[in-house]
Amino acid sequence: MMKAPRLRANRYSLMTLEWPQESEPLADWLKAQREKAPALMDEIAIVLKPAPEHPPEEIRLAVETLDQLDLGLMGLTGSPQHRVVADELGLAWLSSNHGPIESESSHEMVASQSPDTALIMQGPIRSGVQIYAKDRDLIVIGQVSEGAEIMADGHVHIYGRCRGRVAAGVSGQVSAEIFCLTFESELVSLAGTYCGSDQIPEELWSARVRVRLDESSQKITFGLMT
Amino acid sequence: MATVVTVTSGKGGVGKTTSSAAIAAGLAQAGHRTVVIDFDVGLRNLDLIMGVERRVVFDFVNVIAGEATLNQALIQDKRLENLSILAASQTKDKDALTEEGVGQVLDELAELGFEYIVCDSPAGIERGATMALHFADHAVIVTNPEVSSVRDSDRILGILQSKSKRAKEGGKVHEHLLITRYDPVRVENGEMLSKEDVCDILAVKLIGVIPESKAVLKASNTGAPVILDQDSDAGLAYSDSVARFLGEDRPMRFVTPRKQGLLSRILGGGD
Numbered sequence: 001m002m003k004a005p006r007l008r009a010n011r012y013s014l015m016t017l018e019w020p021q022e023s024e025p026l027a028d029w030l031k032a033q034r035e036k037a038p039a040l041m042d043e044i045a046i047v048l049k050p051a052p053e054h055p056p057e058e059i060r061l062a063v064e065t066l067d068q069l070d071l072g073l074m075g076l077t078g079s080p081q082h083r084v085v086a087d088e089l090g091l092a093w094l095s096s097n098h099g100p101i102e103s104e105s106s107h108e109m110v111a112s113q114s115p116d117t118a119l120i121m122q123g124p125i126r127s128g129v130q131i132y133a134k135d136r137d138l139i140v141i142g143q144v145s146e147g148a149e150i151m152a153d154g155h156v157h158i159y160g161r162c163r164g165r166v167a168a169g170v171s172g173q174v175s176a177e178i179f180c181l182t183f184e185s186e187l188v189s190l191a192g193t194y195c196g197s198d199q200i201p202e203e204l205w206s207a208r209v210r211v212r213l214d215e216s217s218q219k220i221t222f223g224l225m226t
Numbered sequence: 227m228a229t230v231v232t233v234t235s236g237k238g239g240v241g242k243t244t245s246s247a248a249i250a251a252g253l254a255q256a257g258h259r260t261v262v263i264d265f266d267v268g269l270r271n272l273d274l275i276m277g278v279e280r281r282v283v284f285d286f287v288n289v290i291a292g293e294a295t296l297n298q299a300l301i302q303d304k305r306l307e308n309l310s311i312l313a314a315s316q317t318k319d320k321d322a323l324t325e326e327g328v329g330q331v332l333d334e335l336a337e338l339g340f341e342y343i344v345c346d347s348p349a350g351i352e353r354g355a356t357m358a359l360h361f362a363d364h365a366v367i368v369t370n371p372e373v374s375s376v377r378d379s380d381r382i383l384g385i386l387q388s389k390s391k392r393a394k395e396g397g398k399v400h401e402h403l404l405i406t407r408y409d410p411v412r413v414e415n416g417e418m419l420s421k422e423d424v425c426d427i428l429a430v431k432l433i434g435v436i437p438e439s440k441a442v443l444k445a446s447n448t449g450a451p452v453i454l455d456q457d458s459d460a461g462l463a464y465s466d467s468v469a470r471f472l473g474e475d476r477p478m479r480f481v482t483p484r485k486q487g488l489l490s491r492i493l494g495g496g497d
Contacts, residue, residue, distance in 0.1 A: 124429050126384025127377055143429055145380045163427075 014074060015044045019062065021051040027065045034069070045072045047094055052079035059085050123160055125150060132170070146186060155179065161206075165189075174213050179225060183209035188220060195220050228336035230343045231471075232362035234386075236378030238349030240370045241406040244442055244452060245464075246346035247275045249366065251451040252468030254309035258341040261300065263331075264314035265358040266348035267322055273313040276303065277449020287315035290327035296334050305454065310340070320354040328357050351385055359390050364400040366471070367430060370407045371419040376427050379403075383430065403430040404467060409438045410483045421481060434467025436460050437480040 019026060034041040046066065050059050059082060066073045075092030076082055086093040119133035123142020130149045131138065138152035141159045148164035150156060154176055156168045161182035167189035169176025174191045184206055186197050190213040201222055208225040233246040243266075250262035264272035267287060273279045278301045284294035289312075296312075303309035312331075315322065335343050347358035359365065365386050369379045383401065387393050405421055412418040421435050436442075441458030445451060453468070455461040459480045466476045 124380075124383075126387070127380040129384045129388070145377075145384075145427070147377060147381065148384070 014047050016047050016049050016077065019048060019050045019054070021053045026062050027069070030065070030069055030071065041071065045074045047074050047077050049078040050076070050082060052081070054082075056082070056085045056088075060089065063089055063091070118154070118157075119152070121150075125164065127164075152176070167194075168211075169213075174215065176213075178209075178211040180209050180211075182206055183211075190220055193218060193220055228332070228340050228343050229363050230332060230345060230361050231364045231366060232345040232347055232358050233366045233368060234347035234355065234359060234382050235349065235368040235375070236351065236355075236382035237370075237375045240368050240375050241436070241442070242349070242368050243271045243275050243346050244446065245366065245368050245404055245406060245436075246272065246344055247451040248453040248461075248464040249468055249471070250342070250344040251303075251306060251309060251453045252464060253342045253344070253472075254303070254306040255453070256468065256472060257308065259308050259339055260342040260344060261310040261312060261335055261340045262344040262346060263312040264346050265323070265354050266346065267314045267354060268316065268319045269348065270314035270316050272346050273301075273311065274449060275446055276311050276451065278303070278311050278313070279449070282313040285313045285315045286331070287318045287322045289331055290322060290324065296331065296338070305450070320348070320352065320357075323353060323357040325357065325360060329361060332361055351381065355382070356385065356389060359386050359399075362386065362390055362399050363392065364402065364471075366402045366404050366433070367428070368404050368406055369424060369428070371405055371409075371413065371421070371424055373419065376419065376424055380428055383428065401430045402433040402471060403428060404434050404436065405432070406436040407438045408435045408481065410481055414483055421478075433470045434463060435478055435481050436463045436467070 023029070048062065048066065050062070063073065073091065075094050076086040077094040083093045116136040118137035118139045120139045120141065121131055123140050123144060125131060125140060125144045125148045127145045127147030131151065133152035133154065135153050137154035137157065138150060139157045139159070140150060143160040144150055144158060144162040144164040146163040150164060151167040151170045153169065153171045153173060156166050156178045158166070158180040161184060162180045163184045163186065165187040166178050166185050168178050169191040170189070172191050176190060178188060178190070183204060185200070188195060188211055190211065193213060204222050204224065210223050210225040212221055214221045231249065233242050233249065235242050246262055250260050253260040262272065263286060264270050273282050281301050284299040286299065288294040289296050289299045299312055301311045301313065303311060332343060345358040345362070348354040367379050367383060369375050386399050390399050392399050403425065405424055408421065409418055413420045421432065425432050437459050439458055439460035441455050441460045442452050445455055452458065452460050453464040456465070463480055466479060469476055
């Protein structure tokens with residue numbers, strides 16, 4: 001089955017409703033939740049994740065229940081055999097082939113309404129300092145010391161020597177990249193995939209480096225910036 | 227208007243107190259009225275290095291708590307008339323240092339006509355160290371040429387430019403790098419970071435390199451700042467550093483290995 005990797009890079013806050021096989025009735029549980037946190041239940045978008053053992057008719061009933069409670073059901077996820085049910089009901093099917101990004105998505109991802117201009121920081125960024133450019137790119141002018149951490153939801157550009165930790169696309173943006181004039185990072189991370197300095201090709205140490213995520217292999221690739 | 231100079235490092239045992247004593251004495255020798263304050267409340271050492279341990283009656287914490295006046299607590303150095311010492315308390319802990327209290331004492335020292343207030347910071351990044359940093363106009367970062375000391379110095383520089391009063395008001399604390407315990411022979415053998423390596427990592431202007439020297443321990447034990455020992459290389463290197471701090475341009479000394487004679491090489495002496 002073809003899976004669409006881009007679906008993993010979702011930029012919306014979605015809750016996954018995990019529905020185990022032998023659970024208490026969904027309607028009762030959801031009503032109780034709504035009493036506890038009415039505002040939350042009215043705001044959220046939900047993806048239903050039935051257990052693999054649920055027969056299609058139970059899923060149909062559950063979808064009806066969610067509709068009756070006026071909850072924003074976006075689609076189904078879970079085991080592949082339920083994809084047919086999603087198609088029948090006219091719901092989106094969200095493939096959840098890998099764990100970490102999915103679990104992040106429910107808590108941290110926030111839609112970026114308008115693209116902000118990049119956050120510009122003057123270096124040196126010292127050891128122990130953390131910088132996070134939320135929903136935008138990060139530009140550092142000067143060096144980033146060992147022990148410093150710089151992060152952005154977008155790209156990270158370092159006009160200087162980078163010895164610290166760098167993370168781009170921290171909310172799962174697989175297209176985010178890192179650009180660095182003198183690359184000696186102790187750790188790089190792109191959309192949750194990371195690698196330490198020992199995996200940086202030797203010939204690129206201290207070089208002008210561009211780091212990106214290979215879309216098909218999901219591996220971090222290093223290249224000379226030319 | 228007094229200038230606050232904080233001597234700090236992050237890591238312990240690199241020579242902050244030795245350097246504070248030397249810098250304060252050097253500034254006083256250059257004709258500036260100077261006071262040196264020990265911020266290491268609970269583990270005071272500066273009084274020993276300055277040789278005034280028997281003259282401490284009231285201390286910094288007493289002044290902050292209003293138990294003594296500043297004039298009662300200030301100890302006039304017997305060798306240099308421009309130099310005074312404000313000792314730390316050995317019985318209290320660092321929570322006794324409040325931002326308000328420290329600020330008030332520094333203001334009073336300025337009113338008394340001191341030009342330079344040298345703050346000897348404790349190791350670490352906790353209250354004592356952050357209080358010593360808070361009011362700094364200048365910071366002298368003391369670093370040994372080894373990786374852990376350099377990294378801790380980098381950390382302290384980050385704190386300095388984010389948590390100090392000047393930084394919070396949108397300004398910048400002037401940074402000066404002082405490398406201590408430098409051994410040119412070991413640098414040449416690749417066993418120690420070179421001064422170029424340290425400057426490259428920290429990206430701070432170097433004001434001095436103090437060679438590893440027996441004179442430092444001797445000075446500590448006799449209670450005289452090593453800068454007063456002008457027969458020693460460490461003393462001369464501190465004099466150069468203070469001159470550079472005050473804006474003078476001097477070449478670096480004691481940064482290349484001394485040529486050893488055949489005899490001393492055979493006998494293994496040389497210091």
